[in-house]
Amino acid sequence: MEEPQAWVPTDPRSRPSQAQVVAGLKGVDEGGAELVQLLSPEGERMPDERFDRYAEDVSVAELQDLYRDLVLVRRADREGNALQRQGELGIWVPLLGQEAAQVGSGRALRPTDMAFPSYREHGVAWTRGIDPTELLGIFRGTDHGGWDSSGTRFHPYTIVIGNQCLNAAGYAMGQRFESRVGDPESGEATICYFGDGATSQGDVHEGFVWAAAYDAPLVFFCQNNQWAISVPLTRQTRVPLYQRARGYGFPGVRVDGNDVLACLAVTRWALEECRTGNGPVLIEAFTYRMDAHTTSDDATRYRLADEVELWKLKDPIERVRVHLARRHGVGPEFFDGVDAEADELGSRIRAFCRAMPQPGPERIFSEVYADDSPQVSRQRDEYLAYHASFVDEGA
Numbered sequence: 001m002e003e004p005q006a007w008v009p010t011d012p013r014s015r016p017s018q019a020q021v022v023a024g025l026k027g028v029d030e031g032g033a034e035l036v037q038l039l040s041p042e043g044e045r046m047p048d049e050r051f052d053r054y055a056e057d058v059s060v061a062e063l064q065d066l067y068r069d070l071v072l073v074r075r076a077d078r079e080g081n082a083l084q085r086q087g088e089l090g091i092w093v094p095l096l097g098q099e100a101a102q103v104g105s106g107r108a109l110r111p112t113d114m115a116f117p118s119y120r121e122h123g124v125a126w127t128r129g130i131d132p133t134e135l136l137g138i139f140r141g142t143d144h145g146g147w148d149s150s151g152t153r154f155h156p157y158t159i160v161i162g163n164q165c166l167n168a169a170g171y172a173m174g175q176r177f178e179s180r181v182g183d184p185e186s187g188e189a190t191i192c193y194f195g196d197g198a199t200s201q202g203d204v205h206e207g208f209v210w211a212a213a214y215d216a217p218l219v220f221f222c223q224n225n226q227w228a229i230s231v232p233l234t235r236q237t238r239v240p241l242y243q244r245a246r247g248y249g250f251p252g253v254r255v256d257g258n259d260v261l262a263c264l265a266v267t268r269w270a271l272e273e274c275r276t277g278n279g280p281v282l283i284e285a286f287t288y289r290m291d292a293h294t295t296s297d298d299a300t301r302y303r304l305a306d307e308v309e310l311w312k313l314k315d316p317i318e319r320v321r322v323h324l325a326r327r328h329g330v331g332p333e334f335f336d337g338v339d340a341e342a343d344e345l346g347s348r349i350r351a352f353c354r355a356m357p358q359p360g361p362e363r364i365f366s367e368v369y370a371d372d373s374p375q376v377s378r379q380r381d382e383y384l385a386y387h388a389s390f391v392d393e394g395a
């Protein structure tokens with residue numbers, strides 16, 4: 001049987017069939033003319049006329065650093081998942097499979113840039129210098145955040161889908177109004193992370209409109225991991241997501257989200273565009289969520305194991321390992337060293353998590369506002385009195 005072809009909207013009254021939608025979205029699965037890739041799944045360096053110059057200066061040592069980032073971020077993620085299974089965390093949001101998209105884009109940022117994550121960006125947090133233990137409080141239910149978001153320039157996690165695109169648009173507009181844009185050296189930019197499902201939210205549309213209307217220095221970084229919980233990409237869009245940018249009047253690029261070098265290069269380019277006043281830019285990182293949506297989800301109920309197996313062959317870590325070993329002769333002592341470091345990180349995360357103190361009942365009211373608020377203080381006092389009204393049987 002002939003493969004269905006992607007839909008080309010020549011006649012304004014034409015409608016794509018479901019098969020054509022699937023062909024259009026998945027046709028790039030094996031690369032596709034528009035997919036930017038610098039490291040193939042087999043670890044080969046792929047030339048790219050447009051983006052090579054943004055990766056040329058990456059030395060072997062820096063590539064090793066990226067490999068280390070990927071391995072440590074994956075280990076931290078697996079520990080988070082295991083700690084939830086052991087009852088130490090209420091929930092965990094796994095990033096498995098998305099390490100390259102997060103590390104590559106995160107490492108393209110400068111300390112002065114601002115990042116707005118959703119809830120899965122533990123790998124970006126790592127690149128902002130946030131220790132994985134600082135992420136645990138939200139998932140253990142002992143904190144609302146846990147890191148210094150202005151010092152690290154990494155905003156608190158946003159659970160409301162797409163909402164951070166509005167926050168980020170506003171922030172980037174501020175950078176523009178305060179003339180912190182224009183110079184490639186001192187210019188600032190903002191990056192905003194969201195998922196494929198989020199692109200169906202009004203907030204993302206509004207973020208696109210405002211950022212475009214005000215030439216905001218904002219990189220919209222969409223991790224298309226093919227699923228929004230149980231909803232597949234085909235239910236979100238008829239066209240590849242990066243093409244949506246055109247309708248808003250800014251460029252969109254689709255990058256192999258499992259290729260850390262390509263993600264680094266494309267995000268460097270996008271940030272440079274923004275810094276020099278040519279923002280916003282949309283990046284679609286074409287990747288895959290290898291685990292369930294969260295630890296509360298069972299992905300085997302809605303997707304086939306075949307699909308997951310296919311994506312295992314495109315693993316973001318393995319291709320860097322093969323490339324370092326085959327092309328640059330990096331030996332096993334390096335890889336063993338990184339594994340040992342990952343083991344250390346894992347046990348540090350576990351020990352930290354188990355020793356986390358239980359917050360007092362007043363904690364939920366603190367830091368709601370910078371200054372004291374009479375309403376919040378009243379609610380706190382009422383709650384503390386209510387709490388104190390319980391008789392402690394053990395006393």
Ligand SMILES: Cc1ncc(C[n+]2csc(CCOP(=O)(O)OP(=O)(O)O)c2C)c(N)n1
Pocket residue numbers: 120159160161194195196197198199225227228229289293
């Ligand atoms: C406004 C809003 N609607 C619904 C939800 C419930 N919800 C949580 S995650 C999610 C799917 C998001 O999918 P996607 O944007 O692809 O991001 P991913 O989780 O795949 O990274 C939904 C619908 C929510 N958190 N916020």
Ligand SMILES: [Mg+2]
Pocket residue numbers: 195196197223224225226227228229
């Ligand atoms: Mg998704």
